[in-house]
Amino acid sequence: MKKIILIVVLLTASFSCREEKAASDFDPAFVHSVYIWLKNPDSAEDRAAFEASMDRFMEHSLYAKTKFLGTPPKATREIVDDSYTYNLIVTFASAEDQDRYQTEKAHLDFIEESNHLWDKIVIYDALGLPSE
Template structure:
């Protein structure tokens, strides 16, 4: 019978050997460069309405079909609580474009216009943060 320490050590070795855990030296985070970031926060009119939240998420999923979008993320407030964190929004929409021209094209894209037409009745407030690289 092995000790607890031996069991944990052997389990860890087996996970690495089996490819369940990958260890790399000097792994660094990937920086997003030369992109236009568009981050939108939505507050629902019917705060706490699961139906309205689902409709907004569905609308954003349709909106993700705009061809100039390179990457997107639909999110909700994380369960983190510190004085600097604002968790009052319902849904966030993070979008990555190649450049400002692609973002401008997105604003007038028929898919975006239809999203606003079909979903704007769901929100009471929208805040947008656009950013580009520090030069």
């Protein structure tokens, strides 16, 4: 019984540390939100190719700090747009780092590998408000 309690305590501590690290990794200085519509969103092969290329990009980007890739949940309100296939959120320490990211090898390789897979991309960039 003591072993089970110890395991539960260790697992809880491990998850708490991960949550704290993830929250502290988010840099609100410059947020780059990308919405991607694949040409063939129902194609498992296209999704696998896109995700593999995205994984390589996120692993090798020198400037992107927070790197989040998600898919839309089924919208339950009319105001929510769930028509896209993927959402990428990347944060940068500065607008200058975001400019550098645009020409870095990892980003350019991703575009070259994957641009034939998407039909549309919409990007929203935002600068974080100064903290008080």
